[in-house]
Amino acid sequence: xxxxxxxxxxxxxxxxxxxxxxxxxxxxxxxxxxxxxxxxxxxxxxxxxxxxxxxxxxxxxxxxxxxxxxxxxxxxxxxxxxxxxxxxxxxxxxxxxxxxxxxxxxxxxxxxxxxxxxxxxxxxxxxxxxxxxxxxxxxxxxxxxxxxxxxxxxxxxxxxxxxxxxxxxxxxxxxxxxxxxxxxxxxxxxxxxxxxxxxxxxxxxxxxxxxxxxxxxxxxxxxxxxxxxxxxxxxxxxxxxxxxxxxxxxxxxxxxxxxxxxxxxxxxxxxxxxxxxxxxxxxxxxxxxxxxxxxxxxxxxxxxxxxxxxxxxxxxxxxxxxxxxxxxxxxxxxxxxxxxxxxxxxxxxxxxxxxxxxxxxxxxxxxxxxxxxxxxxxxxxxxxxxxxxxxxxxxxxxxxxxxxxxxxxxxxxxxxxxxxxxxxxxxxxxxxxxxxxxxxxxxxxxxxxxxxxxxxxxxxxxxxx
Amino acid sequence: xxxxxxxxxxxxxxxxxxxxxxxxxxxxxxxxxxxxxxxxxxxxxxxxxxxxxxxxxxxxxxxxxxxxxxxxxxxxxxxxxxxxxxxxxxxxxxxxxxxxxxxxxxxxxxxxxxxxxxxxxxxxxxxxxxxxxxxxxxxxxxxxxxxxxxxxxxxxxxxxxxxxxxxxxxxxxxxxxxxxxxxxxxxxxxxxxxxxxxxxxxxxxxxxxxxxxxxxxxxxxxxxxxxxxxxxxxxxxxxxxxxxxxxxxxxxxxxxxxxxxxxxxxxxxxxxxxxxxx
Numbered sequence: 189x190x191x192x193x194x195x196x197x198x199x200x201x202x203x204x205x206x207x208x209x210x211x212x213x214x215x216x217x218x219x220x221x222x223x224x225x226x227x228x229x230x231x232x233x234x235x236x237x238x239x240x241x242x243x244x245x246x247x248x249x250x251x252x253x254x255x256x257x258x259x260x261x262x263x264x265x266x267x268x269x270x271x272x273x274x275x276x277x278x279x280x281x282x283x284x285x286x287x288x289x290x291x292x293x294x295x296x297x298x299x300x301x302x303x304x305x306x307x308x309x310x311x312x313x314x315x316x317x318x319x320x321x322x323x324x325x326x327x328x329x330x331x332x333x334x335x336x337x338x339x340x341x342x343x344x345x346x347x348x349x350x351x352x353x354x355x356x357x358x359x360x361x362x363x364x365x366x367x368x369x370x371x372x373x374x375x376x377x378x379x380x381x382x383x384x385x386x387x388x389x390x391x392x393x394x395x396x397x398x399x400x401x402x403x404x405x406x407x408x409x410x411x412x413x414x415x416x417x418x419x420x421x422x423x424x425x426x427x428x429x430x431x432x433x434x435x436x437x438x439x440x441x442x443x444x445x446x447x448x449x450x451x452x453x454x455x456x457x458x459x460x461x462x463x464x465x466x467x468x469x470x471x472x473x474x475x476x477x478x479x480x481x482x483x484x485x486x487x488x489x490x491x492x493x494x495x496x497x498x499x500x501x502x503x504x505x506x507x508x509x510x511x512x513x514x515x516x517x518x519x520x521x522x523x524x525x526x527x528x529x530x531x532x533x534x535x536x537x538x539x540x541x542x543x544x545x546x547x548x549x550x551x552x553x554x555x556x557x558x559x560x561x562x563x564x565x566x567x568x569x570x571x572x573x574x575x576x577x578x579x580x581x582x583x584x585x586x587x588x589x590x591x592x593x594x595x596x597x598x599x600x601x602x603x604x605x606x607x608x609x610x611x612x613x614x615x616x617x618x619x620x621x622x623x624x625x626x627x628x629x630x631x632x633x634x635x636x637x638x639x640x641x642x643x644x645x646x647x648x649x650x651x652x653x
Numbered sequence: 654x655x656x657x658x659x660x661x662x663x664x665x666x667x668x669x670x671x672x673x674x675x676x677x678x679x680x681x682x683x684x685x686x687x688x689x690x691x692x693x694x695x696x697x698x699x700x701x702x703x704x705x706x707x708x709x710x711x712x713x714x715x716x717x718x719x720x721x722x723x724x725x726x727x728x729x730x731x732x733x734x735x736x737x738x739x740x741x742x743x744x745x746x747x748x749x750x751x752x753x754x755x756x757x758x759x760x761x762x763x764x765x766x767x768x769x770x771x772x773x774x775x776x777x778x779x780x781x782x783x784x785x786x787x788x789x790x791x792x793x794x795x796x797x798x799x800x801x802x803x804x805x806x807x808x809x810x811x812x813x814x815x816x817x818x819x820x821x822x823x824x825x826x827x828x829x830x831x832x833x834x835x836x837x838x839x840x841x842x843x844x845x846x847x848x849x850x851x852x853x854x855x856x857x858x859x860x861x862x863x864x865x866x867x868x869x870x871x872x873x874x875x876x877x878x879x880x881x882x883x884x885x886x887x888x889x890x891x892x893x894x895x896x897x898x899x900x901x902x903x904x905x906x907x908x909x910x911x912x913x914x915x916x917x918x919x920x921x922x923x924x925x926x927x928x929x930x931x
Contacts, residue, residue: 464695468917
């Protein structure tokens with residue numbers, strides 16, 4: 189029976205921790221819908237025939253279909269529909285930039301807010317984790333072995349799809365823990381690590397083996413993986429070394445790359461007393477950059493007890509690459525935004541510790557190559573920001589380990605691995621690559637999409653081999 | 654989990670361990686390092702590989718108990734397991750063909766890393782002077798091992814309680830003044846020692862390689878914690894090093910950055926001590 193859609197212009201609100209409470213703890217900010225909220229939100233979907241939302245999703249989740257099941261209260265079936273194309277729904281529901289993907293294409297967004305697709309996906313995944321009864325069945329083996337390098341979003345989704353097709357998959361992870369950016373980069377308050385672990389456990393149930401502490405390119409080469417009997421290799425080694433601005437004073441004590449700062453907190457749990465990894469607890473912190481990583485670093489610094497945390501970004505808010513929700517949450521938590529502001533020098537005291545960040549005000553000029561208006565300094569507008577720590581979140585350059593140790597693997601001018609957009613096939617036979625190693629720093633869902641495409645292409649390659 | 658198959662106390666604060674890690678042992682080369690994590694709550698700590706045995710599948714590490722993590726590691730015994738042990742990381746030491754005379758200079762526990770370098774050079778047929786400095790007689794380590802891989806072992810002690818009195822820089826200066834023509838100097842030890850060895854060699858234009866030990870987390874080219882300034886450029890010790898041209902390294906910055914957690918480390922030391930008292 190078709191009922192009239194719920195024409196409310198706004199999404200059903202999702203309960204969140206109070207900003208002034210949550211900015212002092214690392215527990216999850218957004219608390220998720222309950223069944224009633226989810227069912228109500230689900231009735232806002234118009235079930236458009238041409239499904240613009242699905243075309244906006246890098247892994248083509250069958251969105252209207254799963255939402256219909258949510259509206260009907262059949263959450264288990266909704267879960268089966270989502271997981272037919274998406275291996276990590278609990279993760280995607282939390283970290284995808286929905287506003288520029290599925291929700292960005294939602295017809296309801298033309299007048300009012302789009303359907304809360306991300307929140308519904310998260311609800312379904314969380315509901316299933318709590319109430320799901322299906323046992324994961326280990327698929328029938330097809331006797332072929334495939335290797336995946338890197339246990340991040342690209343590698344996990346590739347491994348999952350290959351395992352479901354019967355391949356015997358081994359993931360080689362450099363860190364002591366699987367998850368990649370999901371465990372070292374994205375903070376607990378945005379993506380609880382036990383959720384990541386549950387998703388990885390599901391892969392183990394499918395028969396995927398994860399070998400940690402294995403740095404491919406060092407301990408084993410790609411050639412050796414082939415010699416060991418792996419018939420195809422997927423490289424999802426992630427983004428590489430952090431960039432710095434090249435301004436004076438970046439060597440002072442208290443200047444962090446966002447990667448280091450976040451890894452200390454998220455992977456090494458420096459914020460918990462019982463863990464040994466140290467971190468500096470600054471009074472005032474400047475985070476340079478306007479992406480999700482900058483927001484994560486700023487909100488983490490606040491939670492470590494900083495009185496003032498500034499986002500220093502040289503363009504205006506409209507150009508910020510961060511998810512709208514992260515910017516919104518950061519502002520609620522008291523992060524201070526210094527837009528059109530560019531750092532020029534880190535100042536240090538007699539002990540070589542950071543004691544300030546000299547900045548200059550900017551104005552927007554003509555559009556540059558990226559189509560964004562180019563920021564230019566305003567003469568005489570220099571000022572010093574009173575901070576004792578500076579975190580650089582200004583991007584990364586690709587990791588050189590595999591490109592320099594694997595014959596026949598080509599990289600582009602920027603050092604990113606060259607891979608076919610549809611098949612993720614590299615210039616070396618049997619080797620596929622995807623995620624940040626190919627695109628440079630991008631999103632979890634794009635990496636997952638690449639992992640899926642590669643899994644399909646690897647399957648085709650090995651079927652015909 | 655990685656088993657400790659042999660443990661030997663080299664002096665009061667320096668411990669040698671052979672760790673079963675067959676994959677790493679198969680690939681390890683002089684100049685590379687491993688990262689260990691003692692237990693689930695532990696830090697990731699880099700240590701240069703002192704030796705390896707490809708047949709036995711073991712890696713030898715030699716470390717000084719300077720902080721909480723090395724102390725925790727030192728408390729483990731033969732038959733115990735280390736939670737995580739990853740490597741071989743970093744670029745292996747590379748020496749040009751055609752070098753004839755090299756001084757390998759080690760300071761304190763740095764001798765444990767100078768040793769494999771000397772061994773490699775010696776095996777290449779290079780004439781090696783090994784200059785090893787210690788504070789005093791009690792902490793001299795690896796004397797026999799070092800003697801076996803060089804043509805001339807010069808040991809110095811700061812207080813003169815053993816062998817030659819003075820610093821390694823004095824001994825190196827004397828060698829140069831006496832007319833020894835070094836094609837290369839390799840210096841491994843505390844940062845001030847490496848800095849001053851470079852000061853000795855620079856006026857003579859002797860190429861000097863140093864092995865750096867900055868703060869590090871992943872060791873694979875992700876976190877950026879190990880950045881050092883070399884020739885005015887940011888370099889990462891984990892993927893560009895750990896060996897660098899000593900005449901181009903900003904040692905003062907490295908020394909500062911390595912002191913980032915000194916206060917936290919002291920506080921943690923106190924905490925561990927208090928736990929033991931309880």
